[in-house]
Amino acid sequence: xxxxxxxxxxxxxxxxxxxxxxxxxxxxxxxxxxxxxxxxxxxxxxxxxxxxxxxxxxxxxxxxxxxxxxxxxxxxxxxxxxxxxxxxxxxxxxxxxxxxxxxxxxxxxxxxxxxxxxxxxxxxxxxxxxxxxxxxxxxxxxxxxxxxxxxxxxxxxxxxxxxxxxxxxxxxxxxxxxxxxxxxxxxxxxxxxxxxxxxxxxxxxxxxxxxxxxxxxxxxxxxxxxxxxxxxxxxxxxxxxxxxxxxxxxxxxxxxxxxxxxxxxxxxxxxxxxxxxxxxxxxxxxxxxxxxxxxxxxxxxxxxxxxxxxxxxxxxxxxxxxxxxxxxxxxxxxxxxxxxxxxxxxxxxxxxxxxxxxxxxxxxxxxxxxxxxxxxxxxxxxxxxxxxxxxxxxxxxxxxxxxxxxxxxxxxxxxxxxxxxxxxxxxxxxxxxxxxxxxxxxxxxxxxxxxxxxxxxxxxxxxxxxxxxxxxxxxxxxxxxxxxxxxxxxxxxxxxxxxxxxxxxxxxxxxxxxxxxxxxxxxxxxxxxxxxxxxxxxxxxxxxxxxxxxxxxxxxxxxxxxxxxxxxxxxxxxxxxxxxxxxxxxxxxxxxxxxxxxxxxxxxxxxxxxxxxxxxxxxxxxxxxxxxxxxxxxxxxxxxxxxxxxxxxxxxxxxxxxxxxxxxxxxxxxxxxxxxxxxxxxxxxxxxxxxxxxxxxxxxxxxxxxxxxxxxxxxxxxxxxxxxxxxxxxxxxxxxxxxxxxxxxxxxxxxxxxxxxxxxxxxxxxxxxxxxxxxxxxxxxxxxxxxxxxxxxxxxxxxxxxxxxxxxxxxxxxxxxxxxxxxxxxxxxxxxxxxxxxxxxxxxxxxxxxxxxxxxxxxxxxxxxxxxxxxxxxxxxxxxxxxxxxxxxxxxxxxxxxxxxxxxxx
RNA sequence: GGGCGGUUAGCUCAGUUGGUUAGAGCACUACCUUGACAUGGUAGGGGUCACAGGUUCGAAUCCUGUACCGCCCACCA
Numbered sequence: 006x007x008x009x010x011x012x013x014x015x016x017x018x019x020x021x022x023x024x025x026x027x028x029x030x031x032x033x034x035x036x037x038x039x040x041x042x043x044x045x046x047x048x049x050x051x052x053x054x055x056x057x058x059x060x061x062x063x064x065x066x067x068x069x070x071x072x073x074x075x076x077x078x079x080x081x082x083x084x085x086x087x088x089x090x091x092x093x094x095x096x097x098x099x100x101x102x103x104x105x106x107x108x109x110x111x112x113x114x115x116x117x118x119x120x121x122x123x124x125x126x127x128x129x130x131x132x133x134x135x136x137x138x139x140x141x142x143x144x145x146x147x148x149x150x151x152x153x154x155x156x157x158x159x160x161x162x163x164x165x166x167x168x169x170x171x172x173x174x175x176x177x178x179x180x181x182x183x184x185x186x187x188x189x190x191x192x193x194x195x196x197x198x199x200x201x202x203x204x205x206x207x208x209x210x211x212x213x214x215x216x217x218x219x220x221x222x223x224x225x226x227x228x229x230x231x232x233x234x235x236x237x238x239x240x241x242x243x244x245x246x247x248x249x250x251x252x253x254x255x256x257x258x259x260x261x262x263x264x265x266x267x268x269x270x271x272x273x274x275x276x277x278x279x280x281x282x283x284x285x286x287x288x289x290x291x292x293x294x295x296x297x298x299x300x301x302x303x304x305x306x307x308x309x310x311x312x313x314x315x316x317x318x319x320x321x322x323x324x325x326x327x328x329x330x331x332x333x334x335x336x337x338x339x340x341x342x343x344x345x346x347x348x349x350x351x352x353x354x355x356x357x358x359x360x361x362x363x364x365x366x367x368x369x370x371x372x373x374x375x376x377x378x379x380x381x382x383x384x385x386x387x388x389x390x391x392x393x394x395x396x397x398x399x400x401x402x403x404x405x406x407x408x409x410x411x412x413x414x415x416x417x418x419x420x421x422x423x424x425x426x427x428x429x430x431x432x433x434x435x436x437x438x439x440x441x442x443x444x445x446x447x448x449x450x451x452x453x454x455x456x457x458x459x460x461x462x463x464x465x466x467x468x469x470x471x472x473x474x475x476x477x478x479x480x481x482x483x484x485x486x487x488x489x490x491x492x493x494x495x496x497x498x499x500x501x502x503x504x505x506x507x508x509x510x511x512x513x514x515x516x517x518x519x520x521x522x523x524x525x526x527x528x529x530x531x532x533x534x535x536x537x538x539x540x541x542x543x544x545x546x547x548x549x550x551x552x553x554x555x556x557x558x559x560x561x562x563x564x565x566x567x568x569x570x571x572x573x574x575x576x577x578x579x580x581x582x583x584x585x586x587x588x589x590x591x592x593x594x595x596x597x598x599x600x601x602x603x604x605x606x607x608x609x610x611x612x613x614x615x616x617x618x619x620x621x622x623x624x625x626x627x628x629x630x631x632x633x634x635x636x637x638x639x640x641x642x643x644x645x646x647x648x649x650x651x652x653x654x655x656x657x658x659x660x661x662x663x664x665x666x667x668x669x670x671x672x673x674x675x676x677x678x679x680x681x682x683x684x685x686x687x688x689x690x691x692x693x694x695x696x697x698x699x700x701x702x703x704x705x706x707x708x709x710x711x712x713x714x715x716x717x718x719x720x721x722x723x724x725x726x727x728x729x730x731x732x733x734x735x736x737x738x739x740x741x742x743x744x745x746x747x748x749x750x751x752x753x754x755x756x757x758x759x760x761x762x763x764x765x766x767x768x769x770x771x772x773x774x775x776x777x778x779x780x781x782x783x784x785x786x787x788x789x790x791x792x793x794x795x796x797x798x799x800x801x802x803x804x805x806x807x808x809x810x811x812x813x814x815x816x817x818x819x820x821x822x823x824x825x826x827x828x829x830x831x832x833x834x835x836x837x838x839x840x841x842x843x844x845x846x847x848x849x850x851x852x853x854x855x856x857x858x859x860x861x862x863x864x865x866x867x868x869x870x871x872x873x874x875x876x877x878x879x880x881x882x883x884x885x886x887x888x889x890x891x892x893x894x895x896x897x898x899x900x901x902x903x904x905x906x907x908x909x910x911x
Numbered sequence: 912g913g914g915c916g917g918u919u920a921g922c923u924c925a926g927u928u929g930g931u932u933a934g935a936g937c938a939c940u941a942c943c944u945u946g947a948c949a950u951g952g953u954a955g956g957g958g959u960c961a962c963a964g965g966u967u968c969g970a971a972u973c974c975u976g977u978a979c980c981g982c983c984c985a986c987c988a
Contacts, residue, residue, distance in 0.1 A: 014950090185986095203985075210988085236988060249988095286987050293988095300986050360985075373986085405915065409983075412914075416985090513983085544982085570950095581936090584925065585917085586982085593923075596936060599950045610947030656927080665925070665935080680947075770954090777942075777954040858931075864968035865930080893930085900931050 009612050010727065014605040016571030020719050024143055032743050033148045035088040037502065049080035050088045050506040051536075052487050053149065054519065055157065057096040058131060059103050062141035064545040065512055067563040068583060071576040072542055072660060073510050074147045078715035079654055081148075082747040088503055089148065090490045092155035093138060095131075097429035097479045098192050098366045104130050104428070120427050120474075127428050131158075141564060146572050146718045148743070155490045157482040158430070165489035166430045166482045167456055169530065174454045178382045179422075185299040186421045188374030189364040190320030190334070194425040195378050197478060198418060199517050201362035201371045210287065210357035211239045211342065214350040215248060218264035218273055231350075232257070232265065232276070235287030237357060238297070239345070240337040242267065243326045244315040247274050247293040249304060251282040254289055268350050269341065270327050279304050296375040314375050318425075334372070379423040379432060379475070386525040387414040393534050399524060402540045402658050406513065413517050422478045429476030437462035438469035484522035487535035506536045510658075513541040540658040543586040545579075561589055570598040573717035577601070577664060580716060584661040600668060601720055604713070607676050608724040611702045614687045615731055618699050627697060629753065634804060635682040636701040638762040639674065640753035643705055646670040647712055647748060667712055675705065678766070682807055703728065708748045718743070764797065764836065765804045771838045772812030787814050793836035794820040801836065855908045862901045869894040 027033065051073055056066055073089065081087040104127045105115055115123040139154065155162060173179045187201035188194070214231040234248055245267050250257045257276075264273045281304055282291050295305030296314040305312060315325045322329045322337045329337045345351035362371040391414050393399055394407075401407045423432060433455060440451025440462060453459045453470065461468045485493070491500040505527065511520065520539060527535035566575045574597030579587065581596060629637060646666050653663035679702075686698040707728050714721040725742040729735045739745050772789060781787055791808075793801050798820050801808070805816045822839065872878055873890055 010947095012947090234988080238988085281987085283987050291988050298986075298988075300988075303986090359987090409915075412984080517984095546981095582924080588923070590923085592937070595950075599936095602950045603948065606948035606951085608947085613947070653927090659927075661925080662927085669935080676948085677952080681952095773953060774955090854932080858969095861969055862931085866968090868968055896930080903931065 009616075010605065010609040010724065012609070014602055014720070016573065016601075016719060017568075019723050020144070020146070020567075020572055023719055023722050024146065027148065027741060027743055028143075028151065030740065032741060033089070033150045034152060035086050035150065035503075037086050047083075047085045048088070048503065048507065049077070049085040050090075050503045051077065051508050051510060052090045052490060052506055053092060054509075054511040054515065055092050055094040055155075055483060055486060056138045057099055058093045058135045058138075058156070059096055059099045060093075060138050062138055062145070062563050064561060064563055064579070064587075064589060066138070066142075067145060067575060068542060068545055068579045068587060069510065069512060070142055070145055070147050071579050072540070072583070072658075074145070074576075074718075075580065075660060075715040076508065076510065076654075077148055078718065078743065079747065081743065082711065082714065082745060084746065088153075089150055090153050090155065091139060091142070091147070091149035091151060092157075092486075092490060093135065094157040094479055094483050095429060097424055097426055097476060098194065100127060100130070101426050101428040102192065102366065115427065123427055144564065144567055144572060146576065148718075153490070157479065157486075161492065161495075162482060162485070162489045163430055165485050165493055166477065167433045168494040169481075169485055169526070170433055170477070171454055171456050172530070173381060178385060179379060180382065181377065181379050183375060183377050184380070184421075185297075185302045185373050185375055186378055187362055187371040188318070188376065189367065189369055189371050190316075190318065191367050191369040192364060192426070193318045195374075195376060195421050195423060196364060196371060197421050197480075200365045202365045203360040204363055205358055206361045208237050208357055208359060208361065210235050210237055210355040212288065212352035212355070213239065213242070213268070213345055214352060215265045215268060215292075216350075217260075218266050232260065232290055233288045233352060234290045234292045235355075236292055237359060238338070239341045240322070240329070240334055241294045241297045241315070242292055242341065243270060243322065243329060243337075244294045244296050244313040245272075245274055245292045246295060246305065246310045246313060247277050247308065249277050249279045249282050249291045249293050250289060251284040252278040252280065254282075254284045256284075256289065268348065269329075269344055277304075277308050277310075279307065298373050302375065312375055316372065316374065320372060378421050379434075379473075379477075381420040381422055383417045383419050383525075386529055387417040389528040390414055390521065390524045393524065393528055398534045398537065400538050402538060406516065406539070406541050409513075410516060410521060413521060420478075422481050423473075423475040424478055425475055427476065429479060430482060432473040432475050432477060434473040435459055435470040436473065437465060437467055438471060439465045439467040480518055480522060483519055484526040485530070487523055487527060488531050493530070504531060504535070505533050508538045508540060509536040510540045510542065512544060514544065516541065542658075543583055545587045545589060561591060566591075566594055570594050571601060571719065573720050574598040574601045577668075577716050580660050580664045581668070582661065600672070601717065603672060603676060604709075604717075604720055604724070607671070607680060608706060608727075610680060611706050612724075612727055612731070615699055615703060618703070618731060627700060629755075632697060632701070633686070633694075634758060634762060634765070635679060635807065636697060637753075637755055637758045639679040639701065639705055640751065641755040641759050642670065642674050642762075643708060644751055644754040645759070646674070647708070648750065650712060651747075664716055667709075667716070671709055671713070675709065679705070681811060685806075685810060703731075708751075710742060711745055711748050714742050714745075761800050761804070764800060765807055768801070768804070768808045768836065768838055769811045772808070772814045775838075776812075785813075789814050789816055790822050790839045791816050791818045791836060792820070792822040792839065793818065797836050852908065855904055859901065859904045859908065862897060862904060866894065866897045866901060869897060 053073065054069065056062075060066075077087055077089045101115075104123075107130070108114060108118070108126065118126065135156075139151075142149065157163075157166075170179065187196040187198065189196055212233055212235050214233055216231045217229070232248065236242065248265055250260065260276050261278050263276050265276060266272070267274050277293070281300055282289065291301075293301045293304055293308075293310065295302045295310055295312040297316070302312070304310075313325050315322055316334065317323045320334045322332050322334065324330050326332075326337065329340060332340060342351060342354075362373075363369065364371050390399075391411065394411060394414075399410075401410060435453040435455065435458075437451030437453070441448075451462060451464060453463060458472075459470060462470060482489070487506055488500060488504055491497060491503055493500055509520065509523075520541075523535050527533060563575060574594055576597070577600060578594045578597030582589075582593060629640075632640075646669075650663040650666045653659035653666065683698045683702060686694045689695060707725070710721040710725045710728070714725075722742045725745070729738045732738065768791065772787075775781075775789075776787065789812075791801055791805075798818060801816075801818050805818060808814065809816050822837075869890060873887075873894065879887065
């Protein structure tokens with residue numbers, strides 16, 4: 006292998022090569038695993054938010070997994086016992102839809118095949134396509150422990166689901182009953198409240214006359230022969246069993262107890278009173294349809310009204326709908342309205358904006374539908390989660406999500422967990438054909454809830470047992486994920502060592518679906534929260550502001566981006582943008598691409614200049630005082646930025662800020678300034694000067710690669726390996742940068758040098774500025790006078806070669822110099838620089854500004870002095886507050902002095 | 912109806928505890944085909960930090976209110 010880098014950065018081959026080597030080396034597995042014992046006090050464990058098995062990697066995944074991989078790689082380098090468990094969920098409804106669609110191409114349906122055959126088809130599909138997304142995660146560079154990969158339909162996880170269901174049932178937290186649930190007529194299954202996404206729809210508010218029964222004399226007495234109700238779903242009137250008014254509504258006094266004739270079906274229904282009715286809305290009269298509206302359902306129970314279900318599972322009207330039977334719900338709506346019109350009972354249709362539930366898988370409008378389903382009683386679970394929150398066990402980043410989370414828990418409703426599909430965990434409940442008279446039987450008799458498949462009915466001994474055909478909500482397996490993936494309900498070593506995990510990193514969209522439920526399950530089954538910190542990163546959106554999705558056609562495929570600019574560029578760009586929601590367009594990846602290229606070329610330069618260099622070491626063995634200012638400065642700047650980046654990562658998921666810190670250090674400090682300043686030494690005659698520059702370049706580059714590795718694993722590994730070959734002690738280095746140690750503080754921080762260097766930068770900038778302003782070609786050497794006295798003067802005597810080189814200028818340093826009209830110049834805090842060309846410098850404006858600032862600062866100093874000489878304050882304030890005030894005073898005086906100095910120079 | 916977030920350069924956005932001249936990337940202008948890099952370099956133009964009040968010696972930053980945009984939650988038919 007050559008120790009130099011090719012002129013162009015090509016990522017493709019490199020990415021697959023390194024990924025394969027890392028995985029083969031077993032570097033993704035936790036350290037405790039390979040040593041055969043559970044070790045290390047410091048663990049870092051995360052579980053992947055399981056992507057949908059039907060899914061392909063989209064930008065949301067790319068961002069989420071980039072962040073996770075950064076955290077994992079960072080902790081691994083810090084020496085933590087690190088575990089990242091990958092896996093996918095079976096996505097019951099989505100997967101079944103995909104397979105059904107495939108069957109439909111061959112004119113087949115699942116009913117033709119039968120349950121067993123159909124499930125075989127799904128498993129076959131899973132074998133063929135189910136690993137797409139995990140393959141794609143590998144391309145992103147995700148360093149998951151693939152040997153622990155899990156699938157929610159695995160044997161172990163299925164066992165966990167059964168254990169969970171049966172245990173909850175034993176604890177009285179699972180029940181079955183007839184309730185209004187969200188029903189998707191297209192998927193033909195029940196949905197949970199979270200799966201019915203409310204969207205605002207401009208619908209109609211239809212006003213309909215209901216005639217009062219036996220009009221005639223009664224009508225005369227009341228003065229009306231009909232009442233008017235308003236509804237958004239006229240077709241549901243077929244299931245009306247009453248009309249309700251508010252008890253205090255004076256307008257309808259005397260009507261209560263009267264009967265109405267339900268139009269179209271000519272059924273007699275009563276007028277009732279109920280507190281629920283809002284007299285202000287519509288006409289103040291509500292039709293009551295207990296089988297098709299959750300409020301009406303409750304009202305029906307209060308008044309002991311019948312429930313008339315008028316719809317089939319596919320959304321078509323059933324035989325209760327009389328003449329409308331067989332029509333789809335929306336066709337029925339049209340026909341109902343038309344018939345009412347014909348009978349003179351239709352008054353008007355107002356447009357009305359209201360929220361309508363849509364199936365989150367197929368976007369069909371869901372129907373509130375009465376059916377028999379299994380539910381989890383959530384309140385007791387939520388209370389435990391709230392208690393854990395009060396105990397400070399769940400911390401959200403950013404903090405604002407805490408309230409969203411607790412609000413939801415405080416208003417939690419029971420969770421409908423049964424789904425009328427086939428792909429999923431079949432409910433572990435069996436019904437005895439002997440003891441029960443069929444599904445209408447509401448007794449508990451002959452219902453067997455069991456971990457093991459029962460052979461016979463425990464009550465009558467009959468073997469005629471039929472398992473509940475429904476399966477469980479996919480989230481009913483996902484909510485066990487943090488411990489089911491570690492082996493639960495078995496008491497495994499993994500579970501003992503790795504639970505609870507450290508962080509959960511996910512998108513805010515699934516805070517209710519998944520995050521909250523995992524916490525509840527963790528507390529219920531493990532008696533401990535599943536993770537301590539929860540980081541909810543931004544949502545990836547298209548430039549338009551809409552959520553990126555394939556169906557909207559506004560998605561950017563991360564795989565295409567990886568093909569084009571590489572996984573490193575993709576990761577870095579995404580993370581740089583992730584301080585809030587990420588609005589993407591393809592150009593945004595240029596930043597990452599350009600940066601990768603910059604690193605590549607800077608490294609190429611360093612390596613070229615290190616030919617034959619066999620001195621490299623991870624620690625600098627040069628006495629700091631012997632180093633030239635540029636070296637002292639870059640080492641110090643490195644120290645400052647590394648510390649800052651580390652703090653950003655440690656203190657609460659400030660990944661974007663950490664990335665930005667590194668970006669600017671590398672590009673501006675290392676490349677633009679340090680490399681430029683190192684060039685003369687590298688090209689010069691002085692061997693020891695050259696060696697020093699080489700050592701510093703080598704050392705800083707090596708550390709940069711370490712810091713950057715979590716963000717851009719591939720390029721950094723490639724370059725680092727070259728350094729490893731070059732280093733004298735290279736054999737003692739780890740085999741991969743992945744296993745290298747996160748850099749410790751070097752102790753090279755030198756604030757004074759940094760300050761001096763800023764002066765140097767200002768001087769060079771000033772010369773370049775004057776050059777540009779007066780159109781002096783870069784090739785032309787110019788001369789300038791640098792006026793500085795005291796410490797600054799001494800300083801510039803040392804720096805002048807640097808300034809002269811970078812500014813292409815011949816400097817004359819003077820402690821005293823009067824500028825005449827023949828000179829132009831730039832002024833700084835402790836020096837001025839002049840060139841003998843006519844021009845302009847606007848001193849008046851600057852003077853005014855500084856004078857104002859001085860006034861302010863003088864006041865500030867006065868205030869602080871007053872405060873600190875106030876006995877009361879000094880006696881009573883806490884010590885750290887006083888210290889802080891004192892520090893402020895020092896700072897204020899410093900600032901004031903620098904202003905005054907500046908003013909004097911103007 | 913409730914809650915949350917945003918409003919900073921032409922565009923996309925940083926700006927953690929109030930403090931020296933509000934930053935970056937892209938775009939723009941001028942110059943530079945300098946042996947790491949044109950996916951580059953140097954310099955420059957461009958901002959009353961949405962608006963109105965308030966607190967402070969000092970506010971993009973803290974408080975109050977307004978406007979507009981976005982998101983989430985919600986059983987008024």
